[in-house]
Amino acid sequence: MTVRFDDRVAIVTGAGQGLGRSHAEGLARRGAKVVVNDLGPDGQPSPSALDTVAMIIENGGEAFAHGANVADYGQVEAMVDETLAKWGRVDILVNNAGILRDQSFVKMDDGKFSQVIDVHLKGAFNCSRAVWPYMRGQAYGRIVMTTSSSGLYGNFGQANYAAAKLGQIGLMNTMVIEGEKYGIRVNCISPIAKTAMTEGMMESRALDLFHPEDVTTGVLALCADDGPNRIILSAGAGCFSATRLQETQGIFLDYDQRNPETVLDRLPEILSSDGLADIATGPMHTLKFVGLAANAMGIDLSDASWGPKA
Numbered sequence: 195m196t197v198r199f200d201d202r203v204a205i206v207t208g209a210g211q212g213l214g215r216s217h218a219e220g221l222a223r224r225g226a227k228v229v230v231n232d233l234g235p236d237g238q239p240s241p242s243a244l245d246t247v248a249m250i251i252e253n254g255g256e257a258f259a260h261g262a263n264v265a266d267y268g269q270v271e272a273m274v275d276e277t278l279a280k281w282g283r284v285d286i287l288v289n290n291a292g293i294l295r296d297q298s299f300v301k302m303d304d305g306k307f308s309q310v311i312d313v314h315l316k317g318a319f320n321c322s323r324a325v326w327p328y329m330r331g332q333a334y335g336r337i338v339m340t341t342s343s344s345g346l347y348g349n350f351g352q353a354n355y356a357a358a359k360l361g362q363i364g365l366m367n368t369m370v371i372e373g374e375k376y377g378i379r380v381n382c383i384s385p386i387a388k389t390a391m392t393e394g395m396m397e398s399r400a401l402d403l404f405h406p407e408d409v410t411t412g413v414l415a416l417c418a419d420d421g422p423n424r425i426i427l428s429a430g431a432g433c434f435s436a437t438r439l440q441e442t443q444g445i446f447l448d449y450d451q452r453n454p455e456t457v458l459d460r461l462p463e464i465l466s467s468d469g470l471a472d473i474a475t476g477p478m479h480t481l482k483f484v485g486l487a488a489n490a491m492g493i494d495l496s497d498a499s500w501g502p503k504a
Contacts, residue, residue, distance in 0.1 A: 195420065198224050198225050200224075203277060203283050203286070204221045204284075204288065205277060205287050207321060208231065208292055210232030210246060211242045213290055213410070215230075219250060219253075221288075222250040227257065227281050229259075230250070230257055230258070231264070232259070233263050237263070239259035239260055243260075264313060264316075264318075265320065270320045270321050274325055285335065285336065287336070288340075288413060288417070292313060294355060295309050295355075297351060302353055307354040307357075310358050311357065314359060314362065322369065326378075329376065333377040336378075336416065336421060338382070338417060339382045340359075340385065342385075363382055366381065380423065381416040381423065381424065382427065383413050384429070386409070386428075386430030408429060408430060438472065439472070440470045442464060443468060444486060445463050446486050
C-alpha cells in the first residue's frame with residue numbers, strides 16, 4: 195500500500211522550519227495541497243513560511259502561507275476560511291506550533307506558564323475547533339496533535355510545556371470519541387528531532403542521530419486514509435514506539451478497611467501490573483470500579499442499564 199494524499203488539503207501549524215516544515219513538505223511530496231502556517235511580524239506569514247512554500251512549489255506541489263496566531267481563534271478561523279475559499283475542503287490538520295519558555299518550577303511565573311499553554315494547548319484547540327465542522331460535514335478528517343516525552347514523563351524546567359503537552363492527549367481522547375462516527379481520526383505524535391528547540395539538550399554526536407524527516411514518517415502514517423485512531427506514536431532516529439495509558443486491576447476495600455493506613459499497606463497490590471487494562475473512556479473507568487465493587491459485595495448488576503443519557 196502506498197500512502198498518498200492526492201486531492202487532500204492539509205494545514206500544518208508552525209511549519210516555517212524544523213518539524214513543521216518537514217511535515218508540510220512530506221505531505222506535499224505525496225500529493226497534498228498544504229497551508230503553511232507560521233506567525234511572522236504584524237500577523238503576516240514568517241519569512242521561513244514563505245521559504246517553505248517556495249520549496250514546495252519548486253518541487254511541483256501546491257501551497258500557500260498564512261500568518262495566523264494559533265492562540266487567537268479569530269485569526270485561525272480566517273485561515274480556515276481562506277483555505278476553504280481556495281481549495282474547498284480541509285482534510286488534515288497537524289497541530290505542530292509551539293514555543294518554549296523554560297524555567298524551574300520555583301521560578302515559573304504566570305506569564306511564562308500562560309504563554310506556553312496558549313500556543314500549545316489552546317492553539318491545538320483553536321485549530322481543531324475551526325476545522326471540526328467541515329471535517330464532520332465531509333465525513334472525513336485526520337488530526338495530529340504534537341505531545342512530548344516532557345508531558346508523558348516530565349522534564350526539569352518544563353512544567354508549563356509538560357502541562358500543555360499532556361493536555362493535548364486529553365484533548366485527543368475526547369475528540370476521538372466525538373469524531374469517530376464522522377470519520378475523523380485523531381492521534382498524537384511524540385517527536386524527538388534535531389531542531390532549534392532541541393539544540394543544547396544533548397551532545398551533538400547523539401543529536402545528529404535525529405532528523406525531522408524521521409518524525410514526519412510517523413506523522414504521514416497517522417494522516418493516511420488507513421491510519422490508526424487514538425494512538426500516541428513516538429518517533430525519532432528511525433525508532434517508533436507507542437505510549438499506552440493503562441490502569442492496574444486494583445483492589446476492593448470493605449467499609450471497615452477504607453482508611454489511608456490500609457491503602458498504604460496494600461499499595462503493592464494496587465500497583466501490581468497483573469491485569470493491566472486499557473480504558474477507552476471515562477465512563478468505562480467508572481464502570482470498571484462499579485463491577486469490581488459489585489462483585490466483591492455480591493451485588494448482581496446484570497440487568498442494570500448503562501450508557502450516557504442523551
